[in-house]
Amino acid sequence: MLSANLLNAALICTVQIFAILNPVSVIPTFLAMAEDRSQEELKEIVRIVGVTIFALMVVFAVLGDLVLQFMSISVDDLRFGGGILLMIISMDMLRGMARTKTLEKVEFAVVPISTPLLVGPGTITTVVILSADLKASYGPLGVATVIAAAAVTAALTYLIMRYASSLTRYLGINGIRALGRFMAIIIAATAADMIHKAVSDWVSEWFSSRTGKP
Numbered sequence: 001m002l003s004a005n006l007l008n009a010a011l012i013c014t015v016q017i018f019a020i021l022n023p024v025s026v027i028p029t030f031l032a033m034a035e036d037r038s039q040e041e042l043k044e045i046v047r048i049v050g051v052t053i054f055a056l057m058v059v060f061a062v063l064g065d066l067v068l069q070f071m072s073i074s075v076d077d078l079r080f081g082g083g084i085l086l087m088i089i090s091m092d093m094l095r096g097m098a099r100t101k102t103l104e105k106v107e108f109a110v111v112p113i114s115t116p117l118l119v120g121p122g123t124i125t126t127v128v129i130l131s132a133d134l135k136a137s138y139g140p141l142g143v144a145t146v147i148a149a150a151a152v153t154a155a156l157t158y159l160i161m162r163y164a165s166s167l168t169r170y171l172g173i174n175g176i177r178a179l180g181r182f183m184a185i186i187i188a189a190t191a192a193d194m195i196h197k198a199v200s201d202w203v204s205e206w207f208s209s210r211t212g213k214p
Helices: 002-021 023-034 039-070 075-094 109-118 121-138 140-162 164-211
Strands: none
Touching: 002 121, 002 140, 002 164, 023 039, 023 109, 023 140, 023 164, 039 109, 039 121, 039 140, 075 121, 075 164, 121 140, 121 164, 140 164
């Protein structure tokens, strides 16, 4: 039963993290910045992107709760604020707004592709909350589950970026945009769930304090 619950949690984590990373939406920016690069340079850039985003997610999965304690922020505080942030991001994506403004063609594997385009505030919020929730339910296995989901997401992102040109030719610009809109819907649903949980917890705490019942 425990293994089944963890597997289900891992699948949900993977979908949520992949949706907020949304590597498909980064493809146009990536290709525009990489048009003058050789194939060997592109392969190296994609490898760096994959490793970097995984490392960043692991750091926030493992140390996220310590950061919250240091800043005296509760998980519900982060859940509510992060939910609003994710909702804004999803609305921007649905309106077709670019995730960045004009970018210079510099060494961009880490900045801006890995962060903030992929691992930005929304991704950080999602990973920290998932890690905190699963750690509360499953202990260290919960954190390991989030890390496993991050590894799968990083691998999928690597493949998407590695074959970005082929995907663009196969799907076309409209297809890429449609996938981006679909990811925005998943992000919006995740945001609504986060806000709902935070408000529910606050209402429960208020009710308990008024009635004296746990």
